[in-house]
Amino acid sequence: KNEVEQSPQNLTAQEGEFITINCSYSVGISALHWLQQHPGGGIVSLFMLSSGKKKHGRLIATINIQEKHSSLHITASHPRDSAVYICALTPYTGNQFYFGTGTSLTVIP
């Protein structure tokens, strides 16, 4: 049973395209994280959110608590956005940390 489901698994886009990555979950959460992992392994935390919407540069993250769904949007995509994007969450019980399987994004110049 997967508490976190991400889609799509793989995504190829042309430079400049608008990109959406989706994350659905099945448990009540206290927080949801979007993480970015480049080849080589390093992980960067992009957003942590528990409601509403957050924006940082060309990245936007939204969450709908009632529908148990979050999206990560990338506007005007660039080849440097090529990475694996991972959704992670902490349930209300707070004693675990669940990860999605990741979305591998490739942006072609």
Added chain:
Amino acid sequence: KAGVTQTPRYLIKTRGQQVTLSCSPISGHRSVSWYQQTPGQGLQFLFEYFSETQRNKGNFPGRFSGRQFSNSRSEMNVSTLELGDSALYLCASSYGQTAGANVLTFGAGSRLTVL
């Protein structure tokens, strides 16, 4: 300020040996959490520490253990290594008490290969 430092970055062990990995958090961060990443299972939560106390633990066997020192540095140990323990081990630090409820800063990881 310095980021999260993990050592060693790469290591090779044989089955049955044990390994200790180290994580130095960002100055001022008192929470350290550990994760295992494999191609088959993806990222999985191992455990987290706050003020030298283990707060939460993932679903891993007792061969996986950890501790945190008074300066917030943390170590994790894997005993009786198995081939399936080959993975990238990541640690993250955060300011607050619960890793999942705070913004995390990750280290570069320690890549363990078990032969």
